Amino acid sequence: MDAFFASVEQRDNPELRGKPVAVGGSRARGVVAAASYEARKYGVHSALASKIAAQRCPQLIFVKPRFDVYSAVSRQIREIFHSYTEMVEPLSLDEAYLDVTENKIGMPSASIIAKEIKQRIFEETGLTASAGVSFNKFLAKIASDMNKPDGFTLITPDRAEDLVASLAIEKFYGIGKVTATKMQSMGILTGADLRERTEEELVRHFGKTGRYYYRIARAEDDREVQPHRIRKSIGSERTFEVDITEEEDMLTQLEQLAKEVAYDLERLQATAKTLTLKIKYFDFTQNTRSKTYLSEFKSAEALFTIARELLRTPQLPQYPVRLLGLSASSLLYQHDKQEGYQLTIEF
Structure with a gap:
């Protein structure tokens, strides 16, 4: 969207x-x-x-955000997706992968399906969407961002390698701002530069993710669309343009992160028992603080209350902070709860 x-x-x-x-x-x-x-x-x-x-x-x-409205619109859009295929893997409320190799309308053209979905979204919600069509997830995602807003981009196999080679490294899906900066400092400015590096070199500099970078530089991505993927944790994090030092600024950021995590918990109809706070400092050192409860939580208010306690315990960060992150885990999904499920009360 x-x-x-x-x-x-x-x-x-x-x-x-x-x-x-x-x-x-x-x-x-x-x-x-x-x-x-x-x-x-x-x-x-x-x-x-x-x-x-x-x-x-x-x-x-x-x-002011109206998350209940955004969730309702997201459900409308998801229903449109499912009228074409059950192979739908949501990335967020406003984005998803669809595998239409086999589809409910028997249409052999993914491009026609994508354009039809765009039109239906506009007619039924009054909103515009951008679609990317290709033969793997990485390329479809790249294509979806190329001609926003109201865009449509098709990347065919014969175009893929040349397009990836010409792409600026910061435009690669899966390469964040910090990693892009590190790559640029190494002289990796485009996909063509990335392709020149060996897999061993990329793993040495970027760990296991280096293997992923090696493959996408060659337009390769064998991940399947997973319509029933069960997530073990839900999180959100923020890297700041300017390092922050004041508690008020940190709490402001954590309040927003709590809303985003709560938003995803509601979307997935899940609750959590564990919350983890990630703090990365100006020098890239980091630590995590975590707390697990007997009872479940999911509201933004509860998440923020726990996050605030974690920020202050054992003490407030003593150095400038460049990143804060919150992640909820020990998830329990609504569809897994049985009738008569015994709730615990924390005394």
Whole structure:
């Protein structure tokens, strides 16, 4: 989906259409959860501190997130997907992989199916989506980001290697900002540069993930679409443009991360018993703090309360922080709960 949260707000409030909109945060505090395309022109993007967003775009309009609405729209979109294939692997509320090799309408063309899905999404929700079509997951994901908004991109086998070779390294799906910076410092600026490195060299510099980098540089990805994948943990993390040192700023970030994790727990109809806080410092050293409860939790309020306690125990971070992350684990899914399930009460 294109700028999903912001697009839903613009759809539901005509006064926001054509204007720079940020979902989440305010001019005083907070973090941007999503930005409209009008706001992105000013350098406003998700995970950006609201104060900085307001400085970059003085006319920016801040809107409170409505996660229940986004979830409802996501369910609408998911129903459209499932009318074509059961092979649907969600990545988030607004994105999924579909395997249409065999599909419910007997259509041999993935491109026609993708265009039909885009049209149905627009007709049924009033929102635009971008589709990427290719012969593996990595390329389909790359294609989906190439012509946003309302885009459609097809990457055929004869085009794949040349396209990957010309791609800037920061555009590779699976290569984050920190890794891209490290690669650039090594002289790896494009897919062609990445392809020149041996698998052994990439593993030496990037660990096991180096094998993945070696394959995608050659447009290879044998991962299957997994419609029933059971996740063992759900998490979200944020790398900051400027290291933070104040407790208030850390709590603001953790509050947003708690909302994002709670959002995913609700989407997956799951609860958690363990919460882990990840802290990475200015010098890239990191530690984790974790707590497990007998009872389950899933609300943003509960997650934030636990996260705040973890941040302060045994003490507040003593050095500038460049990244914070929250992950919920020991998950229990709603469909696994049996009738008469015995809840525990923590005394």
